[in-house]
């Protein structure tokens with residue numbers, strides 16, 4: 189069966205090894221980015237959206253690193269590569285970045301240089317990846333600026349970024365993202381810093397560009413309303429993992445995870461009368477240092493099952509129509525308990541074996557002295 193996904197992320201874990209302890213920023217991220225479609229990723233602040241996105245391009249800085257999992261990219265030439273196994277500074281990932289996967293951020297100045305003109309910096313990327321001459325690259329930059337509907341594109345090409353308005357900078361960054369015709373554009377809250385009107389204009393632009401370029405878009409936001417406008421599929425993140433993924437229609441109309449249901453109830457535009465108080469999700473997102481055992485959402489969940497949700501880690505369950513959910517309401521609890529107890533026993537046994545081996549090495553070391 190042909191794989192219709194451009195990117196398949198499986199049980200990805202990205203941890204930060206700090207002096208204070210290990211921050212499990214991404215902890216078992218599983219998601220699928222369909223070819224030529226937009227996947228929205230939504231979650232509260234601190235749920236691991238940005239670290240997850242940066243992991244997909246091997247852009248996590250020390251003390252962070254990918255510790256487990258896979259990121260399979262189906263390439264245009266028919267081959268497949270596991271990005272998680274590539275050297276973050278090696279030539280293979282550098283060839284993918286910008287060319288096959290590009291990223292745009294909330295703050296354009298983090299990816300645009302203040303000391304080069306818009307034309308020079310976008311052009312340089314095209315020269316580098318596509319081997320264009322300066323003149324060819326300049327033509328392509330002008331075409332891109334027109335595609336992102338940059339006002340006065342012919343003048344902007346020779347401007348510096350500080351001379352542009354917020355909305356124009358965002359357009360320049362999008363043009364830079366699109367420069368090498370990537371198969372995947374990752375947009376990390378690209379409109380959050382803009383005023384509401386500019387936000388709507390930029391979202392509309394991204395939607396139209398996705399259609400005309402035919403690329404996949406992974407659109408990250410903390411706002412479910414934006415997902416409804418832009419995405420075909422949605423992945424809901426909580427504390428470093430995806431708790432529910434499916435088509436926007438299915439997830440919005442038949443949410444299966446209590447966290448998704450809480451998120452949907454907390455936004456005003458989806459069928460709530462104005463006067464009714466919005467239901468905020470109770471409690472705070474726990475810091476990744478203090479992740480609760482069992483289901484990470486159990487201390488906030490309205491459907492918490494004592495003795496179950498605080499003891500068992502919800503496995504990924506596949507529902508109908510390509511939907512996935514991580515909630516024990518959808519699992520066979522006895523089966524999960526038996527499996528996890530077996531696994532814990534095997535881990536205890538392995539640890540005991542290792543400790544015994546170390547003791548025996550220590551003893552031999554002592555004897556040889």
Ligand SMILES: Nc1ncnc2c1ncn2[C@@H]1O[C@H](COP(=O)(O)OP(=O)(O)O)[C@@H](O)[C@H]1O
Nearest residue numbers: 204211213232233234235236237238239240476
């Ligand atoms: N450089 C870092 N060192 C330690 N922890 C980090 C670092 N970067 C991010 N984190 C932690 O990882 C978690 C996820 O962060 P992030 O991906 O930025 O969340 P989001 O984008 O969903 O708001 C947060 O708890 C954050 O504090």
Ligand code: SF4
Nearest residue numbers: 483486489497515516
């Ligand atoms: S596993 Fe339990 S605590 Fe977690 S979301 Fe489901 S019902 Fe709530």
Ligand SMILES: [Mg+2]
Nearest residue numbers: 237238239377
């Ligand atoms: Mg973020």
